[in-house]
Amino acid sequence: MGKEEFTAFVRVDCLSTGGPVATVTGIVEETDVPGLWKKRVGVSVYDDGKRDRLGYSWLVSSPLTDEVPPCNAAAPHEKVVRGGGDFRVLPWIYDGMAG
Numbered sequence: 001m002g003k004e005e006f007t008a009f010v011r012v013d014c015l016s017t018g019g020p021v022a023t024v025t026g027i028v029e030e031t032d033v034p035g036l037w038k039k040r041v042g043v044s045v046y047d048d049g050k051r052d053r054l055g056y057s058w059l060v061s062s063p064l065t066d067e068v069p070p071c072n073a074a075a076p077h078e079k080v081v082r083g084g085g086d087f088r089v090l091p092w093i094y095d096g097m098a099g
Contacts, residue, residue, distance in 0.1 A: 006033045010041060014071040020047045022089045023073045025057075039063040042073030047089040052080040 010026035017023075025042040042057035053076035057068045080087070 007031060008033060008036060008041070013040070016071050017089055020089050021045065021076065022047075022087075023071060025068060025070050025072060028063075035064045040068045040070070042068050042071075044073040044076045045087045045089060046076035047087045052076075052087045054078045054080060 008031035009029050011029050012024055012026040014025045015022065021044060023042065023044045025040055028036050028039050028041060031037055041063050044055035046053040046055075055074040055076040055078065057063065057073050059074045059077070061068065
């Protein structure tokens with residue numbers, strides 16, 4: 001089975017954390033994937049400290065044909081193979097309205 005790798009740079013429009021899980025969505029600014037430019041994608045991370053997991057919106061819907069809402073991604077389902085536990089999810093603490 002061949003290995004495929006693609007690259008995308010995303011302008012983040014939402015980041016949410018809860019416990020060891022984080023979800024981030026954003027608009028693709030640069031990519032080598034045909035048709036993905038200017039589309040919103042979502043990624044989730046589960047940080048268990050040993051064998052982290054990732055989830056991504058394109059597992060359950062196509063960013064080429066479906067609109068991914070802000071702050072949404074698939075549950076973290078893929079095991080991180082290289083490095084094992086490289087992600088670190090920190091809690092987001094709301095400190096009141098800026099003003």
